[in-house]
Amino acid sequence: MRLLQLATWLAVLSCSGCSRIGQSANPATPSAASRRAAAAPANTTASIGAVADGYRGFDRNDYPGDSTMAGLHTDFAFTGFWITSPPGENTNSWTGKRALLLQQGWGFLVLANGRLDAEILKAQKHGVKPAELARKDAAAAVAAARSEGFPPHTILFLDQEEGGLLLDEQAAYLLAWTEAVASSDYRAGVYASGQPVPNGPGQTITTIKDIRERVKAGHLHEIAMFAAQDTCPPAPGCTLRAKPLASSGELDLTAWQYSQSPRRPEITKSCAATYAADGNCYAPGFPTTFLDMDLASSPDPSHGR
DSSP, X not given: OHHHHHHHHOEEOOOTTSXXXXXXXXXXXXXXXXXXXXXXXXXXXXXXXXXXXXXEEEEOSSOOOHHHXXXXXXXXXXXXXXXXXXXXXXXXXXXXXXXXXHHHTXXXXXXXXXXXXXXXXXXXXXTOOHHHHHXXXXXXXXXXXXXXXXXXXXXXXXXXXXXXXXXXXXXXXXXXXXXXXXXXXXXXXXXXXXXXXXXXXXOEEOHHHHHHHHHHHHTOOOOEXXXXXXXXXXXXXXXXXXXXXXXXXXXXXXEEEEEOSSOOGGGOGGGGGGSOTTSOOEETTXXXXXXXXXXXXXXXXXXXX
């Protein structure tokens, strides 16, 4: 029954921050974009990445390199910043980079890796309840955020990789994590799927909506939402011409991940031409740096400056 439920309801997302292997650190010679960024007057920072309904940003698992980050800031206002090892990784190449990125003028989308259902069940088998595991992980995320120098009230986004309706143990883990973070001097957020899945005859639901309904029913702390919805449409594909946040189909979002690397062919057919031939989304001027493109209502969506 559990396998049927997983097969029916879970649509696994590409990890926040691009594919898990083969990412280029790209610390090579600064490109034309990085030279333009270095030459730009400091007073233009407020307009970097600005679009009609927000600000452009990106996320990826591996830190791209200092000079590459300087160049990317020509087109992007904020960056995803992992405070834990990203999904599928044993190390975190973003560690210790906040101070430099702050000097470069970046805003932040602070990310912490969550647990897959299989991991939660494995811990449960060994006597560790989902909520207990979550509180331990939340404490580690809070400690990492403090170590990096993120100020109080920064929003820490839990990376919920598996989409669809949450299973009971997944919900117990996720909500215990957000409650633990909300009880600290930081604020809780979640990265989760905004892609609709069937929920009864003629009805659909998203992971974002499922979480919000559980929060409301449990009278829990408010959670900031970072939605993953790269289906074309509503997503525009791998392009700097981002659509308004409301186009994602979710209301009151803090951020929207509208393009992933590599693209998912089954849901991106109509915007396939915006991606590279290998299926990845590359930053303009950086042909070896693939990433996920995001849109947020603020140039610093986690308020991490």
